[in-house]
Amino acid sequence: MIVKPLVLIILGLNIRHKNNLPKKGPAIIVANHNSHLDTIVLMTLFPLKLLPKLRPVAAADYFLKNKIISWFALNVIGIIPIDRKKRVSADKVFKNITDAIDNKDIIILYPEGSRGEPEKLEHFKTGTAHLAEMRKEVPIIPVFLHGLGKALPKGDWVLVPFFCDVFIGKSLKYTQCKKSFMHDLDLQMEIFNKEFNSSIDEEDNYSGAE
């Protein structure tokens, strides 16, 4: 993919705990969402041969409204469209996703629901827990992204280069109930957020540059 070196040169990623990434599907990547770049960055984390296996779950109302975008999203990126508006039963909504999981694909999910305010962590919606309950054995990997909302925020089309941080968590499995599972997930993201902030004001052990 041509995009990979471009992401590395223009943005520059600072990836922590890369070994936590799944080597093969099925798996669910759960990340906070601030920018269109999120998907591109998450996809560049994986080796090229896994690329066809990566399936970002994306809003049908946004990505399927225009023919060109919809062709690109479905055929090049390989999104699984999901309808945000219609009220239908959970099984129906998740049908495409569970099919993909059964196909040993790696699902990319943004449980915040939308890109939201740049660089603000929002509470995860419980859809992930429904999904996890439906496929209990599938590992769920939380990923925290930072800086992409600054590089290309919602509603802007000028990309401004910034170094971005990617934290990859240990995989979680579905626990006894939805509530505690969501709590674990939220907690993990909070920990990443703290880890990120503490790496900024790490004042002890200051030795100055060489």
Added chain:
Amino acid sequence: MKNLLNLNDQIIYAICGIFCLLITASIISIIISRFRLMKNPQNLRKRVKTWWIMACMFIFAIIVGKYLSLVFFAFMSFLALKEYFTIIPTRRADRRVLFLAYLSIPMQYFWISRGWYGMFVIFIPVYMFLLLPLRLTLTGETKGFLRSAGTIHWGLMITVYCLSHAAYLLMLPAAKNPNGGGAALLLFLVFLTEINDVSQYICGKSFGKRKVVPKVSPGKTWGGLIGGIVITTSLAVVLAKYLTPLTFPYSLFAGLIISIAGFFGDIVISSLKRDLAIKDSGNMLAGHGGILDRVDSLSYAAPLFFHFIRYFFY
């Protein structure tokens, strides 16, 4: 004698010298970690390894020719500026202005490639200085205006304007320096700046006690500073004969400029990091921190050395 790459003999000798130094550094670091002479040998090994990579990239950039060297320096400015913008607080309203600031990099290096000295020297301090606040005003967000205008232009000056002076050495008329032209001058400047960093660090560790600026950087000692100045200046006097048109009292002065300016660049970036409460500007270079940590001394040494040599010899 000219060879395939059109390199001057002096430059080839200098490159061989750099590799000898790197090999020595590797051997020393291996001995230190083998016999556990230091508390944290892993960091030293990593640092030396990164030196190898940086030196190879720099040497490659120098030998492939003038224009590719300029691309290399432009890219270095880009990385340093990106790192700077990543660590400073920016507002959403600043985005277009940051984009403009990035655009000034190719332009600045374009002036250099044309050898257009007048434009090179005023483009960022005059035109960009006037343009950035103007664009900032057009966004309509006045809260934090001064801070944005100030911080963005400051970063542009340090990472693009100052560093590009090193690149302009390549465009100085080659005939004035029979010892390898602009490339040799660039090699002289960068080599001494880096040697100065390393020797200040080593001298500081071995016999530094009294701190120069304890509030800014507790690692900087008078012992390290003076040791660095002595080593760098004596090396400058020796190397100037082979790489530059500088004669004796001038070469001594050049060595002093590079070592003292290098020290100032280092503590200025340290102050910046202190203010932002971070330790390293990034983690691109394993064992060194960010690219800004590496080019801090150069950003001060390059313009001063450039104008010194241009005034007296060109």
